[in-house]
Amino acid sequence: MDVESALQHFHSMKISNVMSGPGSIPVVTDDTDIISVLKILRTRHHVWVVRDRESMELVGIIRYMDVIDVLLPPDVHRFKLGMTSKPMKSLLGGATTAGDVAEKQVLTIGGEETVLDALIKMRKYRVQVLAVVEGERLVGEISLRILIDELLRLLRVGGPQWKQ
């Protein structure tokens, strides 16, 4: 497939056909201790935080970059009106669980939306990953890495498994 037609097809693909499912994404419950979260973030770019594994109700996300606020002492931040949420994520400031440090308002996308919608959203809000949700339930994720893999698969240039 040439690049142009591959991209056209790629942009119109539904998120539900591309996303990583709940079994393959990093998920912790909101009462998980921060040390366990840090262990996951040694190898992952982010962790989803859910209320419990049965309901998979999405609570928030902890990104790799959020670890900076977790590790910094709280007094490095300035406590000013409109700037109080970050210092509260500090381990030394008393944060103990995933729920304490997670960013609660998560950018989401529906399974029926397209790859183009996801890309536009990622560009607009400068994020690399979006939660795929059904109502409040986390059903998967769509990340730039997944999208790159999918495009390479369409172009059949990613690796031997895609040439079949």
Place this chain on the structure above:
Amino acid sequence: METVTWLLFALGISLILAKIGDSIIERYELPGVLGELLMGMILGNLVYFGLVAPHYLPIVSGEGFATDTTAIANFLAKLGIIFLLFLGALDTDIEQLKKTGLTATVSTIMGVFVPLILGWFALMELGYDSREAFAGGVLLTATSIGLTVRVMMDLGVLKSEVGAASLSASVMDDFLGIALVIFAVGTGSLIELSLKIVAFFLITGVIWWYLVDYYIRFAERLHVEKGVLGMALGMMFLFAALAEGWFAAAIEGAFMMGLTLSKLPEGKRLMDDVRAIGYGLLIPFFFVHTGAMLNLTVFKHKDALVLAAVLTTVAIVGKIIGRGFGAWITAWGRGREFLFTRENFWMSLQMGIGSIPRTEVALVDLMVAIHGGAIKPEHAPEFIAATLIFITVSVLITPPLLKWAFKREIEEARAAKTAQKVERIRETKERIREIKEGR
């Protein structure tokens, strides 16, 4: 041409000095806003004492000092207040507000209304009219939780029941402090004002709460550079215009827009951009501008000092009694048998002391009250002086008072740490003995 030059000069020098002042004061673990106010005060008094001609520093107001460009500086400062409140609301965690427990709720309400009423009556006793006295009371209502959070973190008690309740209370506290100023600046009959307030909160709080999502989706579809930011700020200014028109309090509109936007992840993602405009330009300018309004010659008359003494006393005592008693009466949800215990007394006192600091919202309320006419122009200098004094005193006395109030918890934590250390040394010695004995 020349006026623009000096306006730009004043803006530049204000921003540079604001950031330097902020940095210096933060080194002493005090709110940086004091440094910004101090720098403003120095700049302003260069003009008031005749060392610099007013048109070189057109950020001061008052008779004999206003220039052609003063109105522009005033407007920029007003934009600073609008951005400050918008940002404050955008940073709010609505879910946390919903989870506010009984103790936090009762203590917040009492912690707002006790200093308000005490301040109101005390100022009327001093001879101010009822509207002005009420505005003075409103200045005392909103706690600035930042300093308390920092001190509690240092003391290791932020995660305590008192720390959690203080945090929870702070959101509602700000909300009430900002809302109450409407009653100070609003005009017309009480019924007319009440109807306007209900209509305003219906439009901006209830209807907009459901519409904001669609609005942001629409903004997203425009596909223009910073489209969502521009559309959000545009709507914020429309709300601010509505609030300014109805109550002479534009901040209410900015606050409501921020609050409704804070529920959306798309709204939260705007924070970095809004912070850049706010804390990079408009908010420090607002604080410098406010500091510059303090003409030190006001202290020639004892009225300003008397007002400062009264407001400072009421600010401290009113909050400790109001919030402390509010917490005490709920017995922290542990039933009647806990009511008269020593622990309830100390926890409630800690809660009260933690609510003493005032900074940003007091200054915002002060400016709204002055511009809205609730504080008369001839009394504005003494109110500015008194507010800056009670803000400074409140942030200076809180850390030592909190340390004193939490001394038992600190000693307990220290004792537990020492016991842990002793236990570790004992275990190590035991292990060495075992190794030596070849076990």
